Amino acid sequence: MKKIRRFLANLPQKGATFFARHKLLSILGLVLVVVLVATGLMKALRPDAGIQVTKNQVVTLKHKDVTNAVNETGTVVSSTVVDVYAQKQSPIVALHVKVGDRVEKGDLIAELDSQDIRQQIAEKQASAAAQAKTLGAQISAAKNRLYEAVTGKKNGTNPGVQGANSSLVASFDAYKQAQKVYEDYKRSLDQGYNPELLAEKSERDSLAYQETSSNVKYSQLRYDLAQSSQRAMDSRSRAGSLDGQIAGLKNQLDSLNQQVIQTTREISQKNRDLEKASGANPPAGTPSNGQGSNHSRVEGLQKDLDDLNERQEKTRLEIAQVTENLAKLQGDREKYLAEAEAMDKEVEAMAKTIPNAQIELEKARSDAQLSADKEVKNKKAREDQLKTYKQNMEVAKNAYDQALKALEGARVAQDNDIANLKDSLQQAQAGKNNVDQEELKFLKESLDQTLVKAPASGTITQLKAKLGETPAEALARVETVNTLRVESHIKEYNINDVHVGTKVVLTSDAVEGKEFMGEVVSVSPGPEEKAEGSPSKDVYYKTVIDIKGGQESLLAPGMNVRVKYILSQEKNTFSVPTDAIYERDKNHYILSLKDLGKNRYELVSLPVTVGLSNDFESSITGPALKEKMKVLTSSQGYGQGQVVTIIEAPEEGQDG
Missing domain, CATH: 1.10.287 (Helix Hairpins)
Structure with missing residues (x-):
């Protein structure tokens, strides 16, 4: 194979003279390549061997944490004040503090107008309830159809199978009858009890x-x-x-x-x-011894x-x-x-x-x-009759074979029908589980953001917020004790993902191997000013991060830190590479490997609900998912019911 590849690779360099001189050899080489490739494909597509996949194309499900995060840099600073910004651009409808008030972290400072958000939440909840009700009816109908199909298979009442089975029984009876006529007649001739011979x-x-x-x-x-x-x-x-x-x-x-x-x-x-x-009696005077x-x-x-x-x-x-x-x-x-x-x-x-x-x-x-033996008469007539009976038997046998195939086809159709009904049920169930809650979740988060709370404990020293106005700068300033914080920033396309309360993981080269936990306490609504002459086109928004108590002793003002914003996280869940998930009829599926023994696996399509996703993986849930289940890392080119075998990944340069 390597020689043929080198031969084909050198063809452009040889030129026209080479082709003129070695035309026959080149044709033979191409034919050999075609034959080898066709042989390899036939071997790979054999039903008994299955399609070959490498080990790195298969992952094993196990529970883990899936995190979606953004990485930035920051600087440790000494801070005595924290500016309080509104995370929504809505009019202020209530103020709960005044200058000089003492507040604790989490105390309510102001409320923004939330009427529109509340109405959207109500509409979304009503829509989700209606969709769930519709899907519930679909699931019930799918269950009933599947139950009828499975019961029909179990009890033998499937119409298609019943009809094919009736045809099979009739053709079998006809075949056996024709076979009996032929064999009885032949046997009567061979053994000499034919009625004509007997007569x-x-x-x-x-x-x-x-x-x-x-x-x-x-x-x-x-x-x-x-x-x-x-x-x-x-x-x-x-x-x-x-x-x-x-x-x-x-x-x-x-x-x-x-x-x-x-x-x-x-x-x-x-x-x-x-x-x-x-x-x-003894005499008188007789001694007593007598x-x-x-x-x-x-x-x-x-x-x-x-x-x-x-x-x-x-x-x-x-x-x-x-x-x-x-x-x-x-x-x-x-x-x-x-x-x-x-x-x-x-x-x-x-x-x-x-x-x-x-x-x-x-x-x-x-x-x-x-008595004299009589000659056998009409021998030729009996031979012709035997031939006719044999032809009739062969015709009946062919009809029986066709009925067998028809029954097998009916059973396959029955199994396919059950599989399709199961698939439909799984799709309906997946649809029920996949009723889109993301927008509702976002609306509830938006509702929470209309409540402006104190990011830290301290005293209100400034209060710029006014009722009815939409805040364009800090609503208030909270003076706190002198403490260490981290000033960082986020890019403009992450502004909707990072907000007050977002968890943060901090690391520093100055404290190698140590992670510091923090929390965003302030996000500036306006972008940072760019340094004069900066070539960067990125737009950043300033953030202030509070370091959780008890960790500041290892840090000092001026230290550079790496900031990892935890946008979202799902704990103890199943995850697969994002490419392993494919979409069909607005539902999501993966291809699992059902063990058939002897390193042979059948691909089974399983409905899943997709949760958190990052650049590499996505969390999934589903009733059929199990620990240690094997899943293809990519569904591209594969489908339900295919049989695959798992092989070692070929080394670099090794022939495939």
Whole structure:
């Protein structure tokens, strides 16, 4: 690229001979430049890449103070008097002091005629109220339209989208119907179930089906017969397997009954022995130890009797359990035998149907062997019909694709409509917020200026003001204590911006790094006289600045100072370069960057209210503004909805 630029830059110096000798080379160079530029533009305009902007074309919103100021010079002086000037050229309607009166700073000295200003304020307030009412109605209507559009999108009741969607549904149904006709017909041919084909081979298929069903029926009967026979055998086998268990339980039951009989006999014997032992009395004169021996024998017999009763009870319980188990096994055996008999009857019935099924099978096979396949007829007619169905499907598919595009277009139109309605609402809201208050503010300031107040505390030593007259010089003079002030001046085009009470910041090289706060206490209504022979055409008006108390100790009469008049200031507000703001339909907007990810941003137009502006920046307010929001420093060449990417600013001399 650099070589091509050098080549083109040297063309005028080479002259006609160079062109004659290198005409082809120059043409090729120009073509190459065009191609490279076109390639760069295409790359820059790709929707996916977005338009490239450098980092220094983007600012990030943050809260700060915005100040509009005028810089002049001044001199520190020692002053004992302050002249009081009227800031408006209006007749005096009231005087509140006389010579010799003591006044404090801010006391009312005189009043100027304010009737005209008050009338203008009333008219302006009425106009602002009427405008706000009109804008309120516009905002309400815009909100209603936007609500209807958003609700229509959410509920699917947008007329355009509904119509496009209905057309899409109808075209989709038509396409699917044509597709089904084609595919069904093609499938019927491919798989051989086309009605025409079926008509030709219906007899063969019918016979084949008859043969298959007869074979299945015959095989199923044989299978069912085998299964029933097997189930009968299984039931008898299970019944037989229970016989041994039943016999064992019967033997066990007999043995237990024998045990009960035997135990019963032993219990009877023990009872007799116990009765004898209990009824026997010892002879007279028998030692007492004999009585104790008989008692022990009774206790032994009783214990034996208790053991026999316990053993007999256990045996009876065991007999009950064995009896229960025996009854269950006998019941199962009877059930299995009943199942076997039922299976025998079913097998007997099946055996009678098998010969008939075998006869049907043999007949079906005979009929199938006698049947011959028929040739496929009308093949060409079927192929033509298939082609027609395919063409119909393609036409319906094209209609469906067009309906899809129409629906997408309707949705885009719906979104655009919503975006336009939002834009209209934002414009209406911005209009409401931008009801011009500047003139009203100016009128109120003018009303304040009709009240002439003492700029400093002291004694009235002169009073030149007279009722009904329009003051052309100082109305009064206030004698104050000997103090330091600053005498400065302002240019004629700032005379309406600087007035009594204007805040001032003072700096001096003699006190480096220190700022002194001050306030204008006097502005001369007449211009300063120019020095004889001065080449300057500027017209200046003298100002007197009061230094706030406690700061004078660092200054001295005769010092030169820099004077910064604070014309206006907005604290803790958002600010952007003034070029970032553009106007449309008498409303102001900025272009913010909506993050789409991967360093891609969509430009979004946001309504703003413009506040204080200076030579570099302007303060802005708006409901959509947020801390750290990215904003383009200039809207020139950009617009709503564009996609941009942020790149590093190219170094000096680097190819773009």
